[in-house]
Amino acid sequence: MKALISIDYTNDFIATDGALTTGFAGQSIEEQMVKVTDTFIKQGDFVVFAIDAHQAGDQYHPENKLFPPHNIIGTKGQDLYGALKQLHTQYQMNPQIYWLNKRHYSAFCGTDLDLRLRERCITEIHLIGVCTDICILHTAIDAYNRSYKIVIHQHAVASFDPAGHKWALNHFQNALGATVIC
Numbered sequence: 634m635k636a637l638i639s640i641d642y643t644n645d646f647i648a649t650d651g652a653l654t655t656g657f658a659g660q661s662i663e664e665q666m667v668k669v670t671d672t673f674i675k676q677g678d679f680v681v682f683a684i685d686a687h688q689a690g691d692q693y694h695p696e697n698k699l700f701p702p703h704n705i706i707g708t709k710g711q712d713l714y715g716a717l718k719q720l721h722t723q724y725q726m727n728p729q730i731y732w733l734n735k736r737h738y739s740a741f742c743g744t745d746l747d748l749r750l751r752e753r754c755i756t757e758i759h760l761i762g763v764c765t766d767i768c769i770l771h772t773a774i775d776a777y778n779r780s781y782k783i784v785i786h787q788h789a790v791a792s793f794d795p796a797g798h799k800w801a802l803n804h805f806q807n808a809l810g811a812t813v814i815c
C-alpha cells in the first residue's frame with residue numbers, strides 16, 4: 634500500500650507575497666502538485682496534507698532564530714495555495730484525505746503520521762511539495778529511518794535554493810535509496 638504526503642504547499646511558502654516564499658520555483662510546480670494529488674485521490678490512496686503549523690508568539694520554537702513568522706495556524710498564510718486549495722476543498726470530507734499540522738520540518742516529528750500509515754499497512758510513501766532541501770528532506774530521512782520505501786516526484790518538489798534542490802535530489806537517491814520519478 635502507498636500514500637501521498639503533500640508538504641507545505643501553502644500561501645506563505647508559495648504566493649509572491651508569502652511570508653517565506655519560494656517564489657517562482659514553488660509556483661512553477663502548481664500544475665504537477667494538482668495532477669499527482671488528483672491521481673492519488675482517484676486511485677483511492679491515502680493522501681496526507683502535512684502542513685507547517687505555528688502558534689503566534691511561540692517563543693520556544695527553534696525556527697524563531699532562523700525565519701520570520703510564517704504558517705500561523707488559521708491564517709491565510711497556512712492555507713493551501715492556488716489550484717491545490719481548490720482540490721483539497723473539493724475532497725476534504727473524504728476519509729482518505731488527512732490534514733496534519735506539523736510543528737517541525739519532518740512530517741513525522743511529534744505527529745501521528747507513522748501510526749496512521751502503519752494502521753493502513755502502508756509501506757511506500759510518495760513526497761511532493763516544498764522545500765526539497767528542508768521539509769521534504771527531513772521527512773524523507775525520517776521515513777528512511779522507519780524503513781518506508783520512498784518515492785520523490787521530481788517535478789512536484791521545489792526550493793528557493795537551486796543548489797540545495799539539486800543536492801537533495803541526489804541525496805534522496807544516493808543516501809536514502811529513494812526512487813526519483815518525473
Ligand code: ZN
Pocket residue numbers: 685686687696703704
Ligand atoms: Zn515553520
